[in-house]
Ligand SMILES: Nc1ncnc2c1ncn2[C@@H]1O[C@H](COP(=O)(O)OP(=O)(O)OP(=O)(O)O)[C@@H](O)[C@H]1O
């Protein structure tokens with residue numbers, strides 16, 4: 001039960017004057033249910049690394065395996081398996097609140113599960129559960145516009161949108177960036193609570 005990176009290298013815009021090698025032979029194993037923090041100075045490749053794991057970028061060389069399934073696939077069946085494996089991973093981008101766009105908080109959180117083709121009832125349940133996980137009261141905030149929330153609440157709503165897809169692994173890119181010390185602490189506490197729960201979906 002793990003995500004494995006095997007000798008992963010990544011070069012942006014290879015063969016152009018803008019060529020830039022961002023990752024060089026990265027090997028790591030991320031066990032399910034554990035908490036990992038990646039630290040490094042600006043431009044060191046943290047965002048590039050997590051985008052390999054979420055399947056948004058494909059390694060220039062090397063491979064990423066999610067529970068044994070390679071994300072880089074050639075045959076139709078392998079591609080299907082890779083798509084299923086990718087679904088196990090929830091990705092929260094830096095400043096995710098900038099991507100809130102629905103009219104209400106509840107609709108925004110429902111967006112992912114809707115895309116997964118779930119039934120209305122299941123979607124409603126997941127929205128309630130995800131908002132409860134991030135401690136945004138459904139009654140108080142569900143019908144509000146995301147723009148009526150504070151910065152920290154917006155981030156929680158955005159994280160709820162990813163949690164509602166019930167990923168088994170959760171990857172967050174600089175989840176505390178731009179928040180005040182209290183907001184930071186609250187987000188870190190939330191992540192710790194999610195991690196203690198074992199599966200993100202539990
Ligand atoms: N789309 C891109 N095109 C070309 N080069 C890029 C691109 N994105 C990132 N890079 C380069 O790849 C390297 C790693 O960038 P990355 O964004 O992964 O770093 P980071 O550790 O996440 O930095 P930060 O802490 O500032 O978010 C940097 O040198 C950056 O300039």
Ligand SMILES: [Mg+2]
Pocket residue numbers: 046047048173
């Ligand atoms: Mg980054």
